[in-house]
Amino acid sequence: MNKQYVVGVDVGGQTTKIGVVDARGDVLTQTVIRSDIYGSDADAYIKALAAAIKACIAEVQLEDQIRGVGVGAPNGNYYTGEVAYAPNLAWAAGQAVKFADMLTAQLDGIPVSLTNDANAAAVGEMTYGAARGMKNFIMITLGTGVGSGIVIDGKVVYGHDGFAGELGHTNVVRHNGRVCGCGRQGCLEAYCSAIGVARTAREWLEMSDEPSVLRHVEKITSKDVYEAAKEGDKLALKVFDYTGTLLGTAFSDFIAFSAPEAIVLFGGLARSKEFLLEPMQKAMNENVLAIWKDKVSIVFSSLKESDAAILGASALAWEL
Amino acid sequence: MNKQYVVGVDVGGQTTKIGVVDARGDVLTQTVIRSDIYGSDADAYIKALAAAIKACIAEVQLEDQIRGVGVGAPNGNYYTGEVAYAPNLAWAAGQAVKFADMLTAQLDGIPVSLTNDANAAAVGEMTYGAARGMKNFIMITLGTGVGSGIVIDGKVVYGHDGFAGELGHTNVVRHNGRVCGCGRQGCLEAYCSAIGVARTAREWLEMSDEPSVLRHVEKITSKDVYEAAKEGDKLALKVFDYTGTLLGTAFSDFIAFSAPEAIVLFGGLARSKEFLLEPMQKAMNENVLAIWKDKVSIVFSSLKESDAAILGASALAWEL
Numbered sequence: 001m002n003k004q005y006v007v008g009v010d011v012g013g014q015t016t017k018i019g020v021v022d023a024r025g026d027v028l029t030q031t032v033i034r035s036d037i038y039g040s041d042a043d044a045y046i047k048a049l050a051a052a053i054k055a056c057i058a059e060v061q062l063e064d065q066i067r068g069v070g071v072g073a074p075n076g077n078y079y080t081g082e083v084a085y086a087p088n089l090a091w092a093a094g095q096a097v098k099f100a101d102m103l104t105a106q107l108d109g110i111p112v113s114l115t116n117d118a119n120a121a122a123v124g125e126m127t128y129g130a131a132r133g134m135k136n137f138i139m140i141t142l143g144t145g146v147g148s149g150i151v152i153d154g155k156v157v158y159g160h161d162g163f164a165g166e167l168g169h170t171n172v173v174r175h176n177g178r179v180c181g182c183g184r185q186g187c188l189e190a191y192c193s194a195i196g197v198a199r200t201a202r203e204w205l206e207m208s209d210e211p212s213v214l215r216h217v218e219k220i221t222s223k224d225v226y227e228a229a230k231e232g233d234k235l236a237l238k239v240f241d242y243t244g245t246l247l248g249t250a251f252s253d254f255i256a257f258s259a260p261e262a263i264v265l266f267g268g269l270a271r272s273k274e275f276l277l278e279p280m281q282k283a284m285n286e287n288v289l290a291i292w293k294d295k296v297s298i299v300f301s302s303l304k305e306s307d308a309a310i311l312g313a314s315a316l317a318w319e320l
Numbered sequence: 321m322n323k324q325y326v327v328g329v330d331v332g333g334q335t336t337k338i339g340v341v342d343a344r345g346d347v348l349t350q351t352v353i354r355s356d357i358y359g360s361d362a363d364a365y366i367k368a369l370a371a372a373i374k375a376c377i378a379e380v381q382l383e384d385q386i387r388g389v390g391v392g393a394p395n396g397n398y399y400t401g402e403v404a405y406a407p408n409l410a411w412a413a414g415q416a417v418k419f420a421d422m423l424t425a426q427l428d429g430i431p432v433s434l435t436n437d438a439n440a441a442a443v444g445e446m447t448y449g450a451a452r453g454m455k456n457f458i459m460i461t462l463g464t465g466v467g468s469g470i471v472i473d474g475k476v477v478y479g480h481d482g483f484a485g486e487l488g489h490t491n492v493v494r495h496n497g498r499v500c501g502c503g504r505q506g507c508l509e510a511y512c513s514a515i516g517v518a519r520t521a522r523e524w525l526e527m528s529d530e531p532s533v534l535r536h537v538e539k540i541t542s543k544d545v546y547e548a549a550k551e552g553d554k555l556a557l558k559v560f561d562y563t564g565t566l567l568g569t570a571f572s573d574f575i576a577f578s579a580p581e582a583i584v585l586f587g588g589l590a591r592s593k594e595f596l597l598e599p600m601q602k603a604m605n606e607n608v609l610a611i612w613k614d615k616v617s618i619v620f621s622s623l624k625e626s627d628a629a630i631l632g633a634s635a636l637a638w639e640l
Contacts (some may be wrong), residue, residue, distance in 0.1 A: 014592045136480040159579025160456040256486040258539040259479025
């Protein structure tokens with residue numbers, strides 16, 4: 001019998017989301033387990049994960065109809081099935097964990113496909129979302145960090161070693177750039193992630209006397225900046241303008257690489273679409289080579305946010 | 321009978337080179353015609369080209385054994401077979417010429433495959449040269465301009481519209497960058513092409529009093545800078561150091577895109593390997609994300625330079 005269902009697993013630093021998904025992208029059932037209570041014991045974590053997956057499958061009585069499990073995980077490697085040296089996962093911070101093989105063993109042989117979260121998001125958008133029907137696009141995830149998944153001719157680019165698509169760590173400020181989490185300076189992620197936006201606001205408040213509602217906020221987050229912008233706060237609006245301009249400028253170089261038909265945006269910060277889209281489009285079209293001017297669209301994820309991570313991961317399993 | 325030979329055509333601004341090539345990459349015979357004596361009459365040029373191709377084939381008596389013709393041409397589009405708005409080709413400067421279709425018609429149906437010169441060079445290196453056996457690499461051609469051909473999973477990346485791989489027009493100097501031939505500022509090509517190297521030398525001579533043998537040269541070319549560096553001229557050596565550093569820095573961002581196993585260099589300026597390689601490697605490894613440090617090699621084309629352009633173009637025809 002043709003197996004018509006897949007499981008999506010989204011591994012995050014605190015929690016892991018699990019869902020059973022059908023071919024139309026409906027999440028039939030879902031559950032959550034903790035990722036952060038196993039210390040460095042990868043074995044214990046994967047056993048708990050397998051138990052939760054089995055319970056999910058049992059709940060919808062699809063025991064024999066699961067084609068495979070797709071996993072999106074930080075530093076997940078598509079080729080090796082490993083999660084290796086992921087700083088935010090205690091059980092994979094100091095070692096390379098053979099995640100896919102270990103999970104398959106616990107699931108009595110159900111095949112497991114694994115990649116990083118941004119690549120999973122790209123497959124999700126292509127299968128169920130805003131990139132349906134597109135063969136060439138670049139997915140940019142704007143969350144705590146900036147991730148990317150590059151699709152060329154309908155396939156995610158994994159590169160020589162499985163780690164391709166680290167566009168959050170391309171350079172946008174060449175001199176005296178901000179120090180990034182990766183240890184280098186001037187990366188896109190240091191400016192255009194949720195953390196980057198908050199950092200821009202804090203820096204600008206310190207450097208000027210400009211009035212802003214943000215002056216009364218302790219420990220500013222990107223959400224505070226968004227709320228302030230909604231109220232018309234000029235400094236907050238300028239922060240988004242700056243962020244959008246840096247993103248659009250970066251996109252113009254990405255386009256020179258793979259000539260995509262669209263840039264697809266997803267993630268918490270992408271919710272600030274109303275403030276980001278215009279400066280992004282302007283900067284992209286001003287900086288791109290003439291042959292691509294006004295030809296590449298910027299679109300936003302159309303997946304329901306609570307389901308998106310599971311859907312993205314699950315979509316990987318259709319290719320198994 | 322299995323057709324065992326291909327024709328390679330390298331279209332340049334002044335001349336067009338034509339050769340018949342076997343599966344081992346030996347050029348059996350070759351000839352040259354002018355590209356620049358037909359004004360805007362694309363039809364006349366393509367008739368002359370077809371006649372020269374037929375004469376070549378007749379010379380080695382392979383009339384029925386030609387699998388196809390591969391063409392490398394500026395602004396050549398793989399998908400459409402057109403050469404469109406190529407500023408250096410009078411017959412294609414103001415129009416889109418259906419090059420592949422027109423040439424096939426003149427050649428009694430022999431199929432024609434066409435792409436730009438840098439993509440052709442990438443296929444050539446993969447088929448006969450330094451990238452044989454590689455599935456993921458980036459070809460950078462350092463000539464009058466800077467071109468690129470990106471290979472992922474053994475295939476050239478053409479992108480949504482056939483124009484992917486314009487890495488010479490990604491930004492390397494964000495503020496007050498040099499004006500590039502494309503009309504924008506700060507492009508890699510404006511610094512790291514043969515013209516860019518000569519420009520750097522001239523600028524530095526003007527801006528300083530530093531002694532240099534180049535002060536006695538009129539209309540400095542990149543070749544003059546190379547000769548001066550060979551004599552140990554300090555300013556010339558610094559020009560190559562600067563050029564190599566910019567290239568290596570740019571490579572570190574290219575790697576974040578497609579995670580290639582190598583960067584392959586070709587073109588007139590690549591002959592300055594002895595002065596470029598060290599600063600290139602140093603800058604690349606200093607600026608690349610930690611997972612790729614000391615993992616991506618920089619290699620130089622291994623094709624005989626007089627044959628390389630024909631071989632690159634001819635290699636396209638094997639895929640027909």
